[in-house]
Amino acid sequence: MDKIKEKLKKLDNSFPLQQYNHDQLWNAIDNKINKRRKVRQFYLTYAAVAASLLILAIVLTKSMNTDMTYSQSEDMVFHSYEEAPEVEEAESEAIEFIKRSCVANLPVCKTPEFKELRKELDLLDKEINQLNEMINQYGEDELLIKSKIKIENHKSDVTRKLVQILIA
Known part of the structure; x- marks a missing residue:
């Protein structure tokens, strides 16, 4: 202080x-x-x-x-699911077209982009099969069905890209 x-x-x-x-x-x-x-x-x-x-x-x-x-x-x-049979039929026809084109040894089938898309398509097929098994095992769970739809949509995009490459 x-x-x-x-x-x-x-x-x-x-x-x-x-x-x-x-x-x-x-x-x-x-x-x-x-x-x-x-x-x-x-x-x-x-x-x-x-x-x-x-x-x-x-x-x-x-x-x-x-x-x-x-x-x-x-x-x-x-x-x-209502439209699935029509979509699956069109998609299987596109995949058959891709396979026939590659069996004919088209040069496009040997490009890196095409090979990568084919590998991705095969991988997507495997994932869809795994999801189908899970749906059969656990029932139609909403999350599983949404995942399957997303993968199917992506598979359709990849298939469309492959067909466009073959047609171009």
Whole structure:
């Protein structure tokens, strides 16, 4: 405390301590601190309310989108199985065309791109067979069916690319 008094004596006379009551000074400081606390509390309260409303809106939006996604995916699953015989027939014809073309030793069949697509097609066939076994073993699980549909769609894309390469 003595050091503080010494430092105060060294200060300029621009702030004479004798003119102010110490109680008034502390009350003024407390009032200023309390005002800042009230303002800070006001902003924090409204920020918390805004954040909770934002979280609620996100959760509600996600839950509504999730419901729509499931209903659309279920429709896709049923449509894909209804159309499956026609699609499988067209796809098997395309695969037979690819095999016949390669048996005829077309130069296109020896390109690296074509060979890579053929390997991918074989791999996709194996994956579909594995999924079919899993579906037979565990039943028609939605996740398994969705996976099978994605792989079948990819297989169709690869088959289409191969046929385009052969025709071009």
